[in-house]
Amino acid sequence: MARLLQAPPKFHPSEWDIAARMQCASTESLKSRSERMTAESQRLLAEVEKTTQKTQSDVNKKLEQRLEEIKFWKQELSNKHEEVVNETELLLTFKTRLEKSLQSCKEPLVIAQKCLLNRQRRVGIDLVRDEVEQELVKEVEILQGVIALLGRMLEQTDEQIRFVSPEDWIDFSNINVEKADKQRNNSLALRVLIDGILSQTANDICKQCEMVNAAFRKRVKEVKDAKHKLETLLAMVMDEIASQEKNIAALKQAIADKEGPVKVAQTRLEARNHRPNMELCYDTVESRLRSEVEEIKRNIQRLKDALAEAETELKALSRQQLSLEEEIQVKENTLYIDEVLCMQMRESVNINSF
Numbered sequence: 001m002a003r004l005l006q007a008p009p010k011f012h013p014s015e016w017d018i019a020a021r022m023q024c025a026s027t028e029s030l031k032s033r034s035e036r037m038t039a040e041s042q043r044l045l046a047e048v049e050k051t052t053q054k055t056q057s058d059v060n061k062k063l064e065q066r067l068e069e070i071k072f073w074k075q076e077l078s079n080k081h082e083e084v085v086n087e088t089e090l091l092l093t094f095k096t097r098l099e100k101s102l103q104s105c106k107e108p109l110v111i112a113q114k115c116l117l118n119r120q121r122r123v124g125i126d127l128v129r130d131e132v133e134q135e136l137v138k139e140v141e142i143l144q145g146v147i148a149l150l151g152r153m154l155e156q157t158d159e160q161i162r163f164v165s166p167e168d169w170i171d172f173s174n175i176n177v178e179k180a181d182k183q184r185n186n187s188l189a190l191r192v193l194i195d196g197i198l199s200q201t202a203n204d205i206c207k208q209c210e211m212v213n214a215a216f217r218k219r220v221k222e223v224k225d226a227k228h229k230l231e232t233l234l235a236m237v238m239d240e241i242a243s244q245e246k247n248i249a250a251l252k253q254a255i256a257d258k259e260g261p262v263k264v265a266q267t268r269l270e271a272r273n274h275r276p277n278m279e280l281c282y283d284t285v286e287s288r289l290r291s292e293v294e295e296i297k298r299n300i301q302r303l304k305d306a307l308a309e310a311e312t313e314l315k316a317l318s319r320q321q322l323s324l325e326e327e328i329q330v331k332e333n334t335l336y337i338d339e340v341l342c343m344q345m346r347e348s349v350n351i352n353s354f
Contacts, residue, residue, distance in 0.1 A: 080180045087187045088161060094194045095157045101198055101352075102150040108209065108349045109143040112136055115342040122337060124330040126223070132215040132338065139208045146201045153194055160190050206351045213346060220339050227331035234324040237317055244314045251307040255300055262296040265289055 116136050120127075163183045268289050 083184055084180055087184050090191060091157060091161050091187050094191050095154065095161070097198060098150055098154045098157060098194060101201070102147060102154065104350070104352055105143050105147050105150070105205065108205065108351065109140065109147065111345055111349055112139045112143065112212070114345065116140070118337050118341045122330075122334050124327070126330050126334040130215075130219055132212070132219045135208070135212045135215045139212050142204055142208050146205060149197065149201065153197060157190065157194065160187050202351055209346075209349055209351060213343070216338055216343050216346070220335060220343070223331050223334050223338065227328055227335070230324050230328050230331065234321065234328065237321050237324060241314065241317045241321065244310055244317060248307060248310045248314060251303055251310060255303045255307065258296055258300045258303070262293060262300070265293045265296060 116133070119133060119136075122128075160183070163186075
């Protein structure tokens with residue numbers, strides 16, 4: 001118990017001084033360290049603030065630049081989109097022109113082919129490969145070539161429209177702008193090409209159509225002239241047939257008329273054969289009667305020969321009449337085909353430059 005109440009040991013004054021000095025030194029050291037830390041912290045704060053402000057300023061500038069770029073590209077996109085839309089509408093217009101032009105070529109082709117088929121119904125010498133047929137064949141070839149060309153251009157136009165579809169340029173980028181410019185330029189070049197082709201093909205078709213029509217007009221005139229000459233010849237033949245028929249009738253009548261005189265002469269000769277005795281002699285009367293009979297017989301034979309020749313000529317004239325009439329019918333058939341069937345049908349041909 002006495003031990004528990006024992007007083008703690010006491011330090012020496014020197015120890016107290018040492019402890020005090022150490023405490024003071026420790027405090028000074030801590031203060032110095034704290035001050036340095038505070039100063040360092042202040043510098044750090046200032047540096048961090050400066051760095052932060054500089055970084056924020058840089059970021060803000062970058063953001064502003066990016067916003068400007070986005071605005072620029074957005075405007076570019078809007079412009080390109082509008083250009084593409086306009087170009088597509090123009091190309092669609094050209095597609096419509098192509099379709100109309102292609103459709104307009106089909107009827108002239110059918111008409112030209114029908115004309116060729118109709119002209120196969122010409123007969124005789126008129127079934128000839130004339131200038132009209134040559135021009136019609138050329139017209140068919142031109143129309144078929146134009147139809148094939150316009151068909152290819154239509155396919156190319158459809159493909160170009162699919163490349164330049166506005167929906168393809170919603171996701172905007174610089175590459176897409178370049179592609180849009182390229183396709184727009186392609187579309188522009190295609191429209192120029194289409195415009196030239198439509199104009200040239202229309203001119204070619206119109207020119208060939210007029211060539212065919214001119215050939216038809218020329219041929220119709222030639223056939224009409226030929227028909228008129230044939231009709232003139234037929235009239236001449238008919239006149240000659242009438243004249244020859246009169247001639248034959250006259251020859252027959254002359255032959256008939258000679259039957260009486262020859263019978264009279266023969267009767268006289270027969271009667272004089274009954275003269276009696278010395279009267280039955282070959283006198284001048286006898287001689288003249290016999291001469292008359294022979295003369296009449298020769299003349300009758302000459303008339304018969306002439307009649308035979310005349311009848312032969314009449315038959316030849318009749319054959320020529322039939323030949324001319326048949327040839328006139330051939331020309332009438334040709335004129336009906338060319339002037340009525342073909343030329344009237346071709347009046348409906350209307351070539352437009354769409």
